[in-house]
Amino acid sequence: GQQVKQSSPSLTVQEGGISILNCDYENDMFDYFAWYKKYPDNSPTLLISVRSNVDKREDGRLTVFLNKSGKHFSLHITASQPEDTAVYLCAAGEQGTGSKLSFGKGAKLTVSP
Amino acid sequence: GGIITQTPKFLIGQEGQKLTLKCQQNFNHDTMYWYRQDSGKGLRLIYYSITENDLQKGDLSEGYDASREKKSSFSLTVTSAQKNEMAVFLCASSRQRSAETLYFGSGTRLTVL
Secondary structure, X not given: XXXXXXXXXXXXEEOOOOEEEEEEEOOOOOOEEEEEEEOOOOXXXXXXXXXXXXXXXXXXXXXXXXXXXXXXXXXXXXXXXXXXXXXXXXXXXXXXXXXXXXXXXXXXXXXXX | OOOEEEEOOEEXXXXXXXXXXXXXXXXXXXXXXXXXXXOOOEEEEEEEEOXXXXXXXXXXXXXXXXXXXXOXXXXXXXXXXXXXXXXXXXXXXXXXXXXXXXXXXXXXXXXXX
């Protein structure tokens, strides 16, 4: 089954608002969590990542919240801008030799002016 | 900086044909990955390799072979192309052998006639 799930495939937010993207995972051995951003016809690029020893990480307008007991993490984008419009992929993995990332299906964020 | 080069960008094959996709990276990264991207299904891992001559099966390895001839290159073979193989194949690499930042190539778009 799918190890990482994004239940909402799309989200529309007004410019200046807060965008919240959610991700659930099944494997409680996962200890590395990331969000990738993908523009149309481009490849995904890493936005922000966090390890399981923290429950929050901020980077500018981006914040990742991690809820390990709930096996859930989210990406909050404050002051959303039209250039934030893209597909956002969450990913999770287990640190250690030979491990790999499992990705969610992606969620399309549209920020309307 | 470095770059991941995938060739060809577009690959058109016949049903039943054996097709090979190539990937080169000059990051000197240990781990390389092949993901398949289908509309509405996110990224699914086909094969990965943590070092030269190593191969690890992902979630979608059936119908594919892979080869890590040297550290910088990782090729993927579709053993018998099927109509439902139309997808974008993304190669990625990461510096360490554990789940860390992935750097993606620009993709190979496969169409099977």
